[in-house]
Amino acid sequence: MKKSNSEHEFITLLGRFFTEYLPVSVNASPNTIASYKCAFRLLFQYLDEETEIKIGYITFEVLDFDLLTKYFDWLITSRKNSRATAKQRLAALASFADYSESRNLEAAYIFKNSLKKISKKTFRKVKSKPRNSFTREELAVLFSLPDTTEKLGWRDLVLLSVMYSSGARAQEICNLTVKDVMHDEKGNAILTLVGKGEKSRRVKITSDATQLLDKYIATRKISMKPDAHIFPSQRNEHLSVAAIEEIYEKYTQKAKEEHPNLFCRGPYTPHVMRHTTATHLIEAGVPLAIVKNILGHTSIQTTQIYLDISQQTVDRSMEQWNEKWFSKNNPDENTLPQEENGIPDFLK
Template sequence: MYKEKGIEADKITFDKLDYKTLTDFFTWIESVRGCSASTKNQRLSAVASFSAYAQNQDFAAASIFRNSVNKIPVKKTQHKQRVILSRQEVTILLALPNENRAIGFRDKILLSLMYASGARAQEICDLTVGKLQFHEKGATLNIRGKGGKSRRIGIPTACAVLLRQYIDHRKIKSKPERHIFSSQTHEQMTVSCVEGIFKKYVTIAKKDNPSMFIANSYPPHSMRHTTASHMLEAGVPLVVIKNFLGHASLKSTEIYAEISQNTVNKHLKEWNEKWFPNNVEERKTPQISNEIPDFLD
């Protein structure tokens, strides 16, 4: 308001928040600020919530504001295609870090845990020694997710062994408050650091395997999508995946059913092309190498 109309924040009254002013604002955040339609919708939702509260406090004063907000439509957004790694791509990615170097060993455990747990990058960064319980069948993680909601998830024995080795290597086993993953500058690794690590190995994988890793980008969250998709393909019920991922609603998990079907269709197409080529003489027995990493068995 101040930048475009010269109105200071403490001078804004409800009568100034009319339809034109509000539509000018939402046009400004898209055209000048470069915000996406999704961000615009989030801002509109916040303004709508405030207008409802304001009207409850002073109906007459806030009515114009509330009515103006209700006239502004939600903008349609394009559905983002979730990036899913194949099992072979996961195997390649997890084999890249050099375990003989301290940073490589850390990166190996980080990527492995992301796949085994399906946890968000921030949840991985927040993990401390005290939130781990090791047992014969693997380990249990106490994860604090979105909205402060906690959940307990298990990881398989092989991944738990790697994690225990890493904790012993760092000599933090008796320090429950210490974070599992740290960077060269911070005791607790940041999400941006995780993004950098993930990007580093995906870039190497793309270069070494030009026919694979064909998506434009692979953010760390793609590993979470990958875990969920692979669980579904393995026959794990959606409701179990929902609890494993910490989704508030089953609707958030159901998207993986669609993704999984797309994956099935892709594999069927590839299978048919291998078994039924145009030239019968070219027909070869397909060689499929799509095994899940041994440490997750």
């Protein structure tokens, strides 16, 4: 059977959506693109297994309300997807519908409006999980737990402090290298963080966190190695996200055992620390637009004032927050672990 123009159009637009629009025009992160691809693979799987429609013959017209409703029912009943996960699949399809409508309004009209009806009918009661954050009392406990006389404990305190001070994502901390750490005229560290979609931003951290970070780099003797990752694991040059998650789990479990009245709203993941940073910044009076800049958030709701914020304004707001809220956790330099290798630096 020869394919019609409408069949060619759907596949052609879908291909451009994934190869041009998402990675280039939108600069979507690899994780977002992978999630969107999964949604369409599942749609194709449903069409192949449950209908007589083959992938090469999909058109916008066949993706009507009835078919798409059955697809999402299949996701929830047969695939055992949660309603929240199914809603994420719908968001992927809706993004493609918006893209397609701007290129062929008539063809994509039924597809887009069917998704809107399903969103209102099926997913209007699906709510995001409430965001969690550490209290200041919990932070004080958390920062007191790492044993800074041990290499791993010393690393963990610096990692926790830098994540709180910067609001960095776990992956951004994994990727952080010596060359990503600069200093301003006052000596405070400025981190270059590469976030979602390979977008970089500069974040100034607190003076206390700077002292910890500088001492840590010095004790590791990597200050002259610009490509060295700052936070290593026991076996590899840098940590993984899973390893950072284990660090948080380790200390929050220990904290819960020692303080059963605290840490009652878990689980406490690295992202909770990021949310804590945002919460404390807002409580300190830092404008929401600046908080978005510091955290590297982007969305269609981002305002023009956020886009026009200068780095100087961001630095000034961070300094004000630093002086007001950041707790001091600076161990005695004499107790810090030293490298056991006695080979002089000039021979390495």
